[in-house]
Amino acid sequence: MSAVTPVLDTLDTEINASVERLFALLRIPSISTDPAYNAECRRAAEWLVADLKSIGFDASVRDTPGHPMVVAHHEGPAGAPHVLFYGHYDVQPVDPLELWEDDPFDPALKEREGVKVITGRGSSDDKGQLMTFVEACRAWKAVHGSLPCRITILFEGEEESGSPSLKPFIEANADELKADFALVCDTGMWDAETPAISVGLRGLVGEEITVKAANRDLHSGHFGGAAANPIRILAKVLADIHDETGRITIPGFYDGVDETPTQILESWKGLGQTAEKFLGPIGLSEPSGETGRSLLELVWARPTAEFNGINGGYTGKGFKTVIAAEASAKVSFRLVHSQDPARIRAAFRDFVRARIPADCSVEFHEHGGSPAIQLSYDSPFLTTAQGALTDEWNKPAVMIAMGGSIPIVGDFKSMLGMESLLVGYALEDDRIHSPNEKYNLASFHKGQRSWARILDALANAGAR
Amino acid sequence: MSAVTPVLDTLDTEINASVERLFALLRIPSISTDPAYNAECRRAAEWLVADLKSIGFDASVRDTPGHPMVVAHHEGPAGAPHVLFYGHYDVQPVDPLELWEDDPFDPALKEREGVKVITGRGSSDDKGQLMTFVEACRAWKAVHGSLPCRITILFEGEEESGSPSLKPFIEANADELKADFALVCDTGMWDAETPAISVGLRGLVGEEITVKAANRDLHSGHFGGAAANPIRILAKVLADIHDETGRITIPGFYDGVDETPTQILESWKGLGQTAEKFLGPIGLSEPSGETGRSLLELVWARPTAEFNGINGGYTGKGFKTVIAAEASAKVSFRLVHSQDPARIRAAFRDFVRARIPADCSVEFHEHGGSPAIQLSYDSPFLTTAQGALTDEWNKPAVMIAMGGSIPIVGDFKSMLGMESLLVGYALEDDRIHSPNEKYNLASFHKGQRSWARILDALANAGAR
Numbered sequence: 001m002s003a004v005t006p007v008l009d010t011l012d013t014e015i016n017a018s019v020e021r022l023f024a025l026l027r028i029p030s031i032s033t034d035p036a037y038n039a040e041c042r043r044a045a046e047w048l049v050a051d052l053k054s055i056g057f058d059a060s061v062r063d064t065p066g067h068p069m070v071v072a073h074h075e076g077p078a079g080a081p082h083v084l085f086y087g088h089y090d091v092q093p094v095d096p097l098e099l100w101e102d103d104p105f106d107p108a109l110k111e112r113e114g115v116k117v118i119t120g121r122g123s124s125d126d127k128g129q130l131m132t133f134v135e136a137c138r139a140w141k142a143v144h145g146s147l148p149c150r151i152t153i154l155f156e157g158e159e160e161s162g163s164p165s166l167k168p169f170i171e172a173n174a175d176e177l178k179a180d181f182a183l184v185c186d187t188g189m190w191d192a193e194t195p196a197i198s199v200g201l202r203g204l205v206g207e208e209i210t211v212k213a214a215n216r217d218l219h220s221g222h223f224g225g226a227a228a229n230p231i232r233i234l235a236k237v238l239a240d241i242h243d244e245t246g247r248i249t250i251p252g253f254y255d256g257v258d259e260t261p262t263q264i265l266e267s268w269k270g271l272g273q274t275a276e277k278f279l280g281p282i283g284l285s286e287p288s289g290e291t292g293r294s295l296l297e298l299v300w301a302r303p304t305a306e307f308n309g310i311n312g313g314y315t316g317k318g319f320k321t322v323i324a325a326e327a328s329a330k331v332s333f334r335l336v337h338s339q340d341p342a343r344i345r346a347a348f349r350d351f352v353r354a355r356i357p358a359d360c361s362v363e364f365h366e367h368g369g370s371p372a373i374q375l376s377y378d379s380p381f382l383t384t385a386q387g388a389l390t391d392e393w394n395k396p397a398v399m400i401a402m403g404g405s406i407p408i409v410g411d412f413k414s415m416l417g418m419e420s421l422l423v424g425y426a427l428e429d430d431r432i433h434s435p436n437e438k439y440n441l442a443s444f445h446k447g448q449r450s451w452a453r454i455l456d457a458l459a460n461a462g463a464r
Numbered sequence: 465m466s467a468v469t470p471v472l473d474t475l476d477t478e479i480n481a482s483v484e485r486l487f488a489l490l491r492i493p494s495i496s497t498d499p500a501y502n503a504e505c506r507r508a509a510e511w512l513v514a515d516l517k518s519i520g521f522d523a524s525v526r527d528t529p530g531h532p533m534v535v536a537h538h539e540g541p542a543g544a545p546h547v548l549f550y551g552h553y554d555v556q557p558v559d560p561l562e563l564w565e566d567d568p569f570d571p572a573l574k575e576r577e578g579v580k581v582i583t584g585r586g587s588s589d590d591k592g593q594l595m596t597f598v599e600a601c602r603a604w605k606a607v608h609g610s611l612p613c614r615i616t617i618l619f620e621g622e623e624e625s626g627s628p629s630l631k632p633f634i635e636a637n638a639d640e641l642k643a644d645f646a647l648v649c650d651t652g653m654w655d656a657e658t659p660a661i662s663v664g665l666r667g668l669v670g671e672e673i674t675v676k677a678a679n680r681d682l683h684s685g686h687f688g689g690a691a692a693n694p695i696r697i698l699a700k701v702l703a704d705i706h707d708e709t710g711r712i713t714i715p716g717f718y719d720g721v722d723e724t725p726t727q728i729l730e731s732w733k734g735l736g737q738t739a740e741k742f743l744g745p746i747g748l749s750e751p752s753g754e755t756g757r758s759l760l761e762l763v764w765a766r767p768t769a770e771f772n773g774i775n776g777g778y779t780g781k782g783f784k785t786v787i788a789a790e791a792s793a794k795v796s797f798r799l800v801h802s803q804d805p806a807r808i809r810a811a812f813r814d815f816v817r818a819r820i821p822a823d824c825s826v827e828f829h830e831h832g833g834s835p836a837i838q839l840s841y842d843s844p845f846l847t848t849a850q851g852a853l854t855d856e857w858n859k860p861a862v863m864i865a866m867g868g869s870i871p872i873v874g875d876f877k878s879m880l881g882m883e884s885l886l887v888g889y890a891l892e893d894d895r896i897h898s899p900n901e902k903y904n905l906a907s908f909h910k911g912q913r914s915w916a917r918i919l920d921a922l923a924n925a926g927a928r
Contacts, residue, residue: 033782161782206783215747217898220770221868224798225753225762231771239703283679285823289689298689306684307695313773318497318625319670319831359749367783404685434681
């Protein structure tokens with residue numbers, strides 16, 4: 001009997017208990033971007049440390065200038081690989097709260113459209129995902145009294161707020177964190193039946209701009225037609241960023257963007273994705289990006305400029321005939337291939353400044369930046385993991401790209417010389433970052449089983 | 465001795481008591497646009513009724529579907545004119561509250577830059593202004609036991625929220641409200657020493673548009689490049705409204721806009737207004753409207769499109785990589801001459817709809833509309849009032865236009881066949897609609913004296 005078989009059995013019999021543990025973590029509103037939840041972030045970190053200690057990890061809460069890290073270590077057999085598992089315990093804000101069917105921090109097991117799901121903020125992104133790995137370790141330890149690989153765990157608490165403390169922490173603790181490679185669980189399946197390994201990830205540049213005009217709010221009757229309106233200036237800046245074909249007009253923006261090789265585009269075509277399938281569930285039908293590109297190319301291999309928030313003037317009920325003193329927008333760029341975040345940020349700022357009237361001003365606030373990641377298709381641990389996933393799901397695991405950004409993958413590569421294996425069980429309809437986030441019970445359960453199989457396969461392949 | 469002399473003396477000796485009465489009214493937060501303050505609006509109306517009754521007016525609170533009206537009547541001598549005085553007791557919202565030096569609803573008499581001012585929301589717009597007239601009536605009644613003209617008073621409670629109940633109320637009470645002409649006190653002086661009568665007023669069309677894209681908020685990594693972003697669509701709509709010369713591009717927008725006669729432009733030139741003087745105090749220097757027009761022409765005789773508020777996506781602290789489901793803007797147009805509010809609104813909506821992608825939608829919400837007003841320069845009561853103002857201020861009262869909108873002037877004309885005399889004592893630096901609104905004590909005091917003189921002059925001229 002393979003070492004993994006009784007572990008899988010244990011994961012099956014313990015599924016209810018593992019859901020209860022996840023609920024306990026989900027009940028902690030660890031919203032990292034809002035300082036009001038600082039204590040909750042720490043509470044989530046402490047919960048994880050206690051849980052990891054109960055499995056036998058040498059775990060601790062590690063302070064940073066921001067939210068703390070969780071670091072944990074467990075020895076493995078001689079000759080087995082040393083893996084660093086990464087996840088994040090912080091979650092997105094929950095507004096607009098009124099759109100949630102249930103309290104986002106009172107998780108529950110529900111049936112939605114015939115599927116059993118775990119509801120709540122963070123159920124998918126990323127508490128549910130990281131707990132798949134923790135549960136796999138727990139079951140393995142319970143069955144065998146040991147773990148098949150040497151494992152270091154790093155849980156971050158700032159992933160949803162630009163990871164300001166991450167690089168300094170990795171740098172200061174490089175020796176402790178360095179492993180043979182990293183396992184990162186913050187990505188998704190291709191669909192509910194098809195496991196996936198992500199080999200491409202878009203980078204991210206986040207910027208907040210505030211256009212300032214008059215030194216106070218003005219009456220639009222008295223001053224309208226004479227005084228600069230910062231919302232008008234901001235709207236023009238944002239409108240200028242895309243041309244009629246959806247292409248981004250910031251000079252130099254496409255430096256470092258490669259055309260995707262034809263054979264890759266062909267393989268993506270084989271996945272059968274369509275605008276109807278991808279956009280239909282969210283109520284849309286027309287791809288909004290550059291014309292003449294396939295949908296998967298747009299989200300996996302093309303850079304974007306998105307406006308994530310805009311605010312200015314009177315936004316309450318009714319009407320106020322005001323010309324605001326300032327208006328602001330949160331803008332993000334998704335990067336691909338070798339686009340340079342610093343150059344993109346500088347080019348964007350130049351682009352904005354050139355559009356601000358002489359008597360107005362603009363302020364910029366940086367919200368994180370990370371280059372895109374392109375992993376190699378042929379690394380041996382990737383092939384090993386692919387086999388383990390295929391065993392669990394009875395379907396070949398596909399190699400895909402992801403539209404989102406996971407900055408740590410680039411940091412692991414550049415700072416620790418470590419490749420990452422990106423495996424996750426999230427689904428497109430998990431509503432991450434949105435009201436009514438959920439994680440399929442099947443994702444949670446088979447995700448645990450998948451990690452057990454991957455650890456087993458890595459241990460066997462790694463007996464070098 | 466003229467009848468007005470002892471009245472002026474009484475206004476001088478009673479100034480402190482009159483300030484206390486204004487304070488009592490200012491303490492009532494009658495914000496009409498926010499339903500949370502409905503009861504406060506009624507309380508302000510009730511306060512005014514009680515005060516007018518104490519002077520001897522037959523005054524009452526009159527219900528409407530919105531905030532109530534105050535209507536009051538007082539007889540005058542046979543042969544004297546019958547005037548309808550209009551003001552509004554509602555005030556603008558006070559956000560951003562943190563920019564106020566003092567509680568906006570705890571008025572005080574302060575010295576700012578060497579000038580005695582009454583602070584608080586509504587001190588200038590319009591509670592302070594309307595009380596100048598009430599105090600003039602009170603003093604006249606105290607001295608003479610009567611009033612020099614027959615006076616009807618109409619105080620509205622929805623001026624800052626589009627006056628939805630006004631037209632139906634005037635229509636239903638036309639016989640009661642009809643007078644020889646109206647006195648409207650919601651305008652300003654030319655400067656702190658120079659009284660003014662406003663003969664031109666811009667109209668207003670208020671619109672709120674909401675662009676809707678996906679059926680929920682989306683993760684900008686997963687969906688960016690494929691899913692429509694309503695902020696991007698909205699920014700493009702708004703940016704398209706002005707061309708490079710500041711001209712509004714909505715088809716038909718300039719229908720009904722006349723070129724201002726050269727002699728009027730010349731007379732405005734004589735007022736010595738400059739961009740530096742007008743924009744300097746608010747921290748700006750460059751007129752933002754149509755190029756090639758003088759500053760006074762821009763604010764008095766040219767239409768505008770202003771964006772009064774914009775909101776979409778994540779606007780809290782930090783960053784959220786979201787593509788919002790919707791984004792909205794409050795847009796207003798200032799109209800001049802014979803621009804038709806209904807046609808402007810329809811043209812704007814067509815303009816917006818033409819810019820919404822096929823799989824997105826837009827909703828419109830109407831926020832009031834009124835045509836511009838152009839009064840005749842040569843009416844006899846205007847000349848009479850001009851003389852009275854000149855007596856009080858020892859400087860010729862100038863005839864100006866105003867950038868703001870006072871819809872009731874158009875309603876009085878169209879529904880009651882009644883011309884209006886627009887006299888007020890507000891100053892450009894009163895910060896109406898902004899934090900730290902104030903009304904100069906001199907405006908309040910000499911405003912009272914001005915009304916006493918105007919009533920006296922009208923009574924004498926009106927002994928037909």
